[in-house]
Amino acid sequence: MKKYPIALDLEQRRVLIVGGGQIALRKIKGLQETGAVITVVAPTILPEIGPLVQYQRQRPFEFKDLLEQELIFCCTDAPTLNRRIAAAVGQDQLVNNTSDKQTSNFYNFATITYDEVTINIGSDGQNIHKVQRVKQAIQRYLAKL
Numbered sequence: 335m336k337k338y339p340i341a342l343d344l345e346q347r348r349v350l351i352v353g354g355g356q357i358a359l360r361k362i363k364g365l366q367e368t369g370a371v372i373t374v375v376a377p378t379i380l381p382e383i384g385p386l387v388q389y390q391r392q393r394p395f396e397f398k399d400l401l402e403q404e405l406i407f408c409c410t411d412a413p414t415l416n417r418r419i420a421a422a423v424g425q426d427q428l429v430n431n432t433s434d435k436q437t438s439n440f441y442n443f444a445t446i447t448y449d450e451v452t453i454n455i456g457s458d459g460q461n462i463h464k465v466q467r468v469k470q471a472i473q474r475y476l477a478k479l
């Protein structure tokens with residue numbers, strides 16, 4: 335099914351990141367300056383993550399962590415757990431399972447910021463490698479303007 339691209343206003347919205355490794359860090363970096371209120375839950379959390387989030391719960395995920403969260407990223411290195419979390423979200427919650435796109439109800443774009451213009455590149459989850467090649471080609475083009 336085709337996906338519908340939108341730009342979300344996340345100011346004061348609650349975002350949960352399950353997992354505290356490299357992929358979690360990438361998603362958290364993408365959330366900077368959106369005004370989102372970010373909670374991370376994981377037994378081990380990269381030290382770089384601390385200054386970038388509002389709340390850290392240094393322990394394994396519990397299902398009650400989902401309560402009142404609006405956007406959820408499953409970023410653990412346990413694909414079965416990521417899938418169980420994605421399956422447990424409510425109808426009004428958005429979930430991105432980084433280890434199984436079939437269970438996500440949204441994806442992230444690769445983004446280029448060019449002054450006030452944002453260029454979002456995506457493939458509806460079809461081909462991340464092509465997305466990265468196109469991003470590089472656009473960056474080379476913009477560098478020449």
Ligand SMILES: C[C@@]1(CC(=O)O)c2cc3[nH]c(cc4nc(cc5[nH]c(cc(n2)[C@H]1CCC(=O)O)[C@@](C)(CC(=O)O)[C@@H]5CCC(=O)O)C(CC(=O)O)=C4CCC(=O)O)c(CCC(=O)O)c3CC(=O)O
Pocket residue numbers: 360361364430431432435440441442443444445455456457458459460461462465466469
């Ligand atoms: C479905 C999706 C789920 C989601 O939303 O997370 C997804 C899935 C997968 N990614 C994989 C690999 C990598 N993804 C990245 C990076 C990014 N991936 C992002 C999005 C998405 N990736 C969503 C689809 C977006 C769309 O196409 O519409 C970006 C755009 C946004 C973000 O995640 O923040 C960010 C770009 C940052 C930038 O360049 O700007 C890197 C690079 C790195 O980690 O440094 C690698 C290592 C690549 C390598 O090996 O070089 C694999 C394994 C593939 C394989 O090995 O074959 C899968 C699984 C699969 O495709 O099934």
Ligand SMILES: NC(=O)C1=CN([C@@H]2O[C@H](COP(=O)(O)OP(=O)(O)OC[C@H]3O[C@@H](n4cnc5c(N)ncnc54)[C@H](O)[C@@H]3O)[C@@H](O)[C@H]2O)C=CC1
Pocket residue numbers: 352353354355356357358375376377378379380393394395409410411412413415431432433
């Ligand atoms: N969407 C994408 O672009 C990509 C997704 N991935 C997926 O992301 C996953 C994570 O990758 P990395 O961040 O590199 O792994 P990592 O090893 O750096 O981090 C894993 C994190 O999961 C946490 N974790 C483990 N069990 C947990 C539990 N019960 N509750 C809460 N947190 C728990 C760990 O404490 C750690 O913080 C990979 O296994 C893979 O499935 C990997 C590459 C690209």
